[in-house]
Amino acid sequence: MNLSDRVRKGDIRAAAKLITMVENDFQHAQEILKELHQYCGKAIVVGITGPPGSGKSTITDRLTKHIRKMGKKVGIVAIDPSSPFTGGAILGDRIRMQDLSTDKEVFIRSIGTRGHLGGLSRSTQAIVKIMDAMGKDIIFIETVGVGQSEIEVIKVSDIILLVVMPGMGDDIQVIKAGIMEIGDIFVVNKSDRDGTDRLISEIEMMISLNGHKKRNPSIIKTVGTENLGIDRLWKEIERLVVILQENGEIYQRRRNRIKKEIYDLFLENWQELFLQFIGEDRLENEVERVLKQNSDPYFTAQELTKDFKVKFLKGGN
Amino acid sequence: MKNSRIRVLVAKPGLDGHDRGAKVIARALRDAGMEVIYTGLRQTPEQIAETAIQEDVNVIGLSILSGAHMHLFPKILKLLAERDASDILVIAGGIFPREDIVELKKIGIKEIFTPGTDTNEIVKFIRANVNLP
Numbered sequence: 001m002n003l004s005d006r007v008r009k010g011d012i013r014a015a016a017k018l019i020t021m022v023e024n025d026f027q028h029a030q031e032i033l034k035e036l037h038q039y040c041g042k043a044i045v046v047g048i049t050g051p052p053g054s055g056k057s058t059i060t061d062r063l064t065k066h067i068r069k070m071g072k073k074v075g076i077v078a079i080d081p082s083s084p085f086t087g088g089a090i091l092g093d094r095i096r097m098q099d100l101s102t103d104k105e106v107f108i109r110s111i112g113t114r115g116h117l118g119g120l121s122r123s124t125q126a127i128v129k130i131m132d133a134m135g136k137d138i139i140f141i142e143t144v145g146v147g148q149s150e151i152e153v154i155k156v157s158d159i160i161l162l163v164v165m166p167g168m169g170d171d172i173q174v175i176k177a178g179i180m181e182i183g184d185i186f187v188v189n190k191s192d193r194d195g196t197d198r199l200i201s202e203i204e205m206m207i208s209l210n211g212h213k214k215r216n217p218s219i220i221k222t223v224g225t226e227n228l229g230i231d232r233l234w235k236e237i238e239r240l241v242v243i244l245q246e247n248g249e250i251y252q253r254r255r256n257r258i259k260k261e262i263y264d265l266f267l268e269n270w271q272e273l274f275l276q277f278i279g280e281d282r283l284e285n286e287v288e289r290v291l292k293q294n295s296d297p298y299f300t301a302q303e304l305t306k307d308f309k310v311k312f313l314k315g316g317n
Numbered sequence: 318m319k320n321s322r323i324r325v326l327v328a329k330p331g332l333d334g335h336d337r338g339a340k341v342i343a344r345a346l347r348d349a350g351m352e353v354i355y356t357g358l359r360q361t362p363e364q365i366a367e368t369a370i371q372e373d374v375n376v377i378g379l380s381i382l383s384g385a386h387m388h389l390f391p392k393i394l395k396l397l398a399e400r401d402a403s404d405i406l407v408i409a410g411g412i413f414p415r416e417d418i419v420e421l422k423k424i425g426i427k428e429i430f431t432p433g434t435d436t437n438e439i440v441k442f443i444r445a446n447v448n449l450p
Contacts, residue, residue: 013400016373024321024449087322088347094368095357101364101371108371112352114320 004035010134012107019109022126026268033126036133041254043075043132044241045139047157049119049182052145054163055189057096058224059233060140064100066230067138073105075131075139079121082112089113093142107131118152119143125156125261154182155260158250159240161233162217163187164203166195180206183217184240187233191221215243277308321449323351325376328365329358330389338432339380342410345436346378351443362389366396369405375447378439379426381411386421394425406446410434 006014021029048056057078064074078093089112100106109127116122120143131139143153154160162183186203188196200219207216220236222229244250275283286304289295327343329336336358343353354372356364369377379390390409397403409421410430418429428442 013370013402016371020324020373082352083347086348086350088350089352090343090347091352091354092357094354098357098360098364101356101368102361108368110354110372112322114322 004032004133007032007036007130008039008133008135012104015107015130015134016109018130019123019127022123022130023111023114023121026123026126029126033129036129040129040132043128043136043139045128045132045141045156045158046237047141047143047153047160048163049143049146049151049153049160050163050187051165051168054145054165054168055222055224056142056145056163057093059161059163059187059189059222059230060093060142061097061100062222062224062227062230063234063237064097064106064140066234068103068106072137073135074107075128075134075136076100076106076108076142077124077127077131077139078108078110078142079119079124079144080110080112081144082114084115087114107134107136113144119146120152120156125257128156151182154253155257158253159184159237159244161185161187161237163189164199165190166193166199168199184244185233185236186217186219188219188221189224191229192223192226196221215247273312274308277311278304323376323443323447323449324354324372324374325351325378325443326354326356326365326369326372326374327378327380328356328360328368329380330360330362330365330393331381331383331385332359333381333383334358335382336380338382338410339378342378342380342436342439345440346443349440349444362392362396365393366400366402369397370400370402374405375449376406376408376443379407379409379411381409384412386411386413387417390421390426391424406443408439408442410439 003014003018007018018029018032048060050056060076064076067074078091080089080091080093082089091110091112093110094101094108097108100108111121111123111127113121124141128139128141141153141157160182162185164186165188188200203219218236220229220233222233286295286300290297290300325346327339329339343355346353354368354374356368365377379393381389386409394407397405406427407425408428408430409426413421413429413431421429427446430439
């Protein structure tokens with residue numbers, strides 16, 4: 001049986017190997033992803049994001065346990081930051097998910113960002129597809145602990161949970177654009193702590209000022225470590241998924257996702273072609289010239305584009 | 318574009334109560350450019366084997382202080398063999414009687430590091446024994 005058939009049968013070892021291939025040598029893995037693509041699209045993808053320490057891993061763990069009781073198969077992509085200096089990473093999300101590791105219907109993969117910004121890794125979308133093709137019903141993407149603008153998770157998820165907690169900072173934090181705008185559900189975790197009511201009223205205030213949105217995000221209180229509010233959170237996810245399916249938002253999100261995916265893959269292919277064309281030596285030469293003020297980056301880029309066009313497009317226009 | 322990284326599972330099997338050593342190792346391996354999956358205390362052999370497979374690691378580093386290694390390590394190796402995953406390099410660190418070290422190496426633990434080992438030595442050993450594609 002070939003690798004893609006084994007993945008489709010839910011073979012964990014095969015899926016794990018394919019993910020490694022996606023991470024290490026994407027060009028080669030693409031050939032297998034091509035075969036798998038037709039079996040994707042059934043899973044609901046839930047993005048779980050929020051600042052460091054807000055409880056994303058614990059919420060992911062509790063939600064997974066909750067829906068395993070309903071027989072749902074779960075995939076989890078847990079992302080942690082790679083060091084920008086060494087490329088190494090400590091991937092520790094499993095610490096909060098220990099009991100899940102021997103459940104055969106839960107597949108967890110920890111990945112490092114490997115230099116990718118935005119809260120995900122470059123391979124996230126392909127990993128989601130592999131889990132989808134394995135037959136998972138629900139796929140959780142747990143992002144790195146985010147600050148205020150790592151919102152890329154919106155591009156790969158059907159629905160987004162934003163996990164926050166009391167004591168994150170004064171109310172100004174709540175109105176910052178970016179991260180606070182992407183949640184379909186605000187999960188106010190650690191809600192047994194002081195400041196919960198204040199945080200909720202601040203979020204409500206922010207939501208009430210959202211003129212441009214068709215639908216306002218909901219707010220659910222949880223205490224992940226005590227398993228409180230998890231059932232309500234899941235019910236809210238299910239309710240929202242139905243609404244988003246009926247009003248066409250999930251369709252629209254998936255449309256945007258495919259557009260972005262094609263664009264990114266196209267760009268990546270061209271980028272590689274361009275790097276081959278220009279060559280290491282010429283690139284270094286041009287850098288040197290700019291450094292010595294013999295040229296500028298704008299002119300250099302224009303010239304390179306011109307040469308590139310001459311070579312690959314007829315006429316050079 | 319190839320972008321391979323050595324992936325290591327640092328695991329603490331059994332009932333040890335602290336993991337400072339494991340954390341020091343995890344940090345050293347990270348600083349050497351590896352991706353370290355750390356799973357916390359009190360892991361069963363089943364959890365360790367299954368995690369290693371899902372994460373598709375090149376190396377498992379077992380850290381143990383409790384003295385239960387002769388009981389736990391063979392189980393882990395057996396589970397890996399059953400899953401067709403004996404290609405994963407398994408190494409260990411902790412406190413071991415000398416005769417146990419001989420025995421553990423016989424059954425397939427590739428190297429054993431005792432207290433006082435320079436972390437660079439562990440990094441070197443891993444690099445020398447893992448073939449990235």
